[in-house]
Amino acid sequence: MFEQEKLxxxxxxxxxxxxxxxxxxxxxxxxxxxxxxxxxxxxxxxxLAADEARQxxxxxxVPQRAAELSEGLAAQxxxxxxxxxxxxxxGYLNLYFPVPAYTARVLESVLVExxxxxxxxxxxxxxxxxxSQPNTLKAFHVGHLRNMILGAALANILEAxxxxxxxxxxxxxxxxxxxxxxxxxxxxxxxxxxxxxxxxRWMGDLYAEASRELEADPAGEAEIRDLFARxxxxxDEIRTLYQTTRQWSLDGFNEIYGVMGIRFDRFYYExxxxxxxxxxxxxxxxxxxxxxxxxxxxxxxxxxxxxxDLNEEKYRVLVLLRSDGTSLYGAWDLALALAKFQEYxxxxxxxxxxxxxxxxxxxxxxxxxxxxxxxxxxxxxxxPYEVVNLPGNVVISSxxxxxxxxxxxxxxxxxxxxxxxxxxxxxxxxxxxxxxxxQVGLAAIKYPMLARETTKIATFDxxxxxxxxxxxxxxxQYAHVRANSILRRVEDxxxxxxxxxxxxxxxxxxxxxxxxxxxxxxxxxxxxxxxLHITNLAYETARAFNDFYNQCPVLQAEPATRAFRLxxxxxxxxxxxxxxxxxxxxxxxxx
RNA sequence: GCCCCCAUAGCUUAAUGGAUAAAGCAGCAGCCUUCUAAGCUGAAGAUUCCAGGUUCGAAUCCUGGUGGGGGCGCCA
Numbered sequence: 174m175f176e177q178e179k180l181x182x183x184x185x186x187x188x189x190x191x192x193x194x195x196x197x198x199x200x201x202x203x204x205x206x207x208x209x210x211x212x213x214x215x216x217x218x219x220x221l222a223a224d225e226a227r228q229x230x231x232x233x234x235v236p237q238r239a240a241e242l243s244e245g246l247a248a249q250x251x252x253x254x255x256x257x258x259x260x261x262x263x264g265y266l267n268l269y270f271p272v273p274a275y276t277a278r279v280l281e282s283v284l285v286e287x288x289x290x291x292x293x294x295x296x297x298x299x300x301x302x303x304x305s306q307p308n309t310l311k312a313f314h315v316g317h318l319r320n321m322i323l324g325a326a327l328a329n330i331l332e333a334x335x336x337x338x339x340x341x342x343x344x345x346x347x348x349x350x351x352x353x354x355x356x357x358x359x360x361x362x363x364x365x366x367x368x369x370x371x372x373x374r375w376m377g378d379l380y381a382e383a384s385r386e387l388e389a390d391p392a393g394e395a396e397i398r399d400l401f402a403r404x405x406x407x408x409d410e411i412r413t414l415y416q417t418t419r420q421w422s423l424d425g426f427n428e429i430y431g432v433m434g435i436r437f438d439r440f441y442y443e444x445x446x447x448x449x450x451x452x453x454x455x456x457x458x459x460x461x462x463x464x465x466x467x468x469x470x471x472x473x474x475x476x477x478x479x480x481x482d483l484n485e486e487k488y489r490v491l492v493l494l495r496s497d498g499t500s501l502y503g504a505w506d507l508a509l510a511l512a513k514f515q516e517y518x519x520x521x522x523x524x525x526x527x528x529x530x531x532x533x534x535x536x537x538x539x540x541x542x543x544x545x546x547x548x549x550x551x552x553x554x555x556x557p558y559e560v561v562n563l564p565g566n567v568v569i570s571s572x573x574x575x576x577x578x579x580x581x582x583x584x585x586x587x588x589x590x591x592x593x594x595x596x597x598x599x600x601x602x603x604x605x606x607x608x609x610x611x612q613v614g615l616a617a618i619k620y621p622m623l624a625r626e627t628t629k630i631a632t633f634d635x636x637x638x639x640x641x642x643x644x645x646x647x648x649x650q651y652a653h654v655r656a657n658s659i660l661r662r663v664e665d666x667x668x669x670x671x672x673x674x675x676x677x678x679x680x681x682x683x684x685x686x687x688x689x690x691x692x693x694x695x696x697x698x699x700x701x702x703x704x705l706h707i708t709n710l711a712y713e714t715a716r717a718f719n720d721f722y723n724q725c726p727v728l729q730a731e732p733a734t735r736a737f738r739l740x741x742x743x744x745x746x747x748x749x750x751x752x753x754x755x756x757x758x759x760x761x762x763x764x
Numbered sequence: 765g766c767c768c769c770c771a772u773a774g775c776u777u778a779a780u781g782g783a784u785a786a787a788g789c790a791g792c793a794g795c796c797u798u799c800u801a802a803g804c805u806g807a808a809g810a811u812u813c814c815a816g817g818u819u820c821g822a823a824u825c826c827u828g829g830u831g832g833g834g835g836c837g838c839c840a
Contacts, residue, residue, distance in 0.1 A: 235820030472838040495838045644788040
């Protein structure tokens, strides 16, 4: 937000170095001044001092030299334009903002830009974010939540950063597991219909049953292959059953997406990739990249390490077709990657898929490179995230039916939230309470998925997931509600054309400081693919707002102060709402 | 056997290679006659897993350990 000011200091720094025969400064690193009631930016001169020592070959005390340099620079700068105060402290150059002018700049840009505040200029590039990828005929559980929430938030953040986004979903509606489920259904549940509620649980239960039955049934494998063959031969009965059961799942997924507030621009299906995948595999065999071992009753594979002449085991072997000629998901992923670029002009194609698939994507991407798609391959990015476990490091398993169902979690969170809303704010009518309960309950379960490093395993337990206090989404929502409840009382007033100035309280300056950081946070979150930067800022902003709320009366303040604070409250509400929107979390007006 | 990830307060987690390692939860002591107390203020709580190394400077980078998790030819 303060690029101009930074650039002007940077050019002063270069002049300073040149005049003294110092090495040219490398990229100047700016950081936020540690907040102590004043607001500004800071850079350090340690690097410059170290570079100087290296250049001259003299042994010097770097911290001492950095202190000297910062003092010299501060003296030369005097009172640079755009700043209120400059100081040199322990090798740092600290530049303090003229509070009234910068405050006005921050608040005005928030209020003018509104819901666009924080958005960057268009980058003129299109990025596809593929996420969710649920498997039909299986349960939708809390393990899938992290992917869904993370993918949706990343898409929002990249969009805000200036990319054009294609939100893609890749439905797992094909493969052995599907026919395993159908096999069990035909044998034990023929004619049964799914229940009205929790379709995916019923699906998942039958899948777990299929897994158990298959282990006990030596003829099962052959029967499943037979179903597969009948599907392939376009057998009416199997095709119809396949379509019907698949649709049950898809309807269940759509219901969940609706509740979660998640949408997609493009759906891909595994079942559509099978045919193009086989064609592509044939080409790979012809090119000598894939090895057809079917004559020896083996599969079709890509022996990546051998092809690359590596001694170590790095890429290993990617299996594309089974020995019976049916295709595997590695082959489908090759076809899918090509399909995406055929359809869209993409700057990047991101796959939000859990970390256990890392080797798989490494293999798929490398195979595409070897097949002559090196340029395309460079645009593919697997964004891994760690899994969600149950307490005691228990792995959530569809196969064993050990799951916490997503629908159940949403229901529990919503009803818990409804009880708390009723207790905290008994005046609300039932309809409003229901609405707020939904907003708060969903927010509470989404937030922890976004507020930690993706490299860390998340543990799901009911107590933490349903704890609405402290560092959690309801805290941020509550700050938004508080701001709103002040503004609600002055809806009829016309805000002044220009915000009056007044002596700012420490808590006001800190709040403005945090609000001003949103545009940078968006760019950084997008560049690093980390939603964490937004959750951190949202929480910090909410905390600063609560502090302000406690320290500074708004409605009862002197007219000028009152008018200024109303502007600050409006800007705070906007900044909080924008952060929450990026995270895919709703900002209630009341709770 | 090979590869990847993780380790920070009792617990869950933050922290551009930079100033005194920051929050929440749990526990302790306070604050509602004021815009919603889902809040705020205190006090307490850390040898950042260990040993080396790089650097003016390391929780952060490198090497080697220890402990835990994950992946590795016909599931997705």
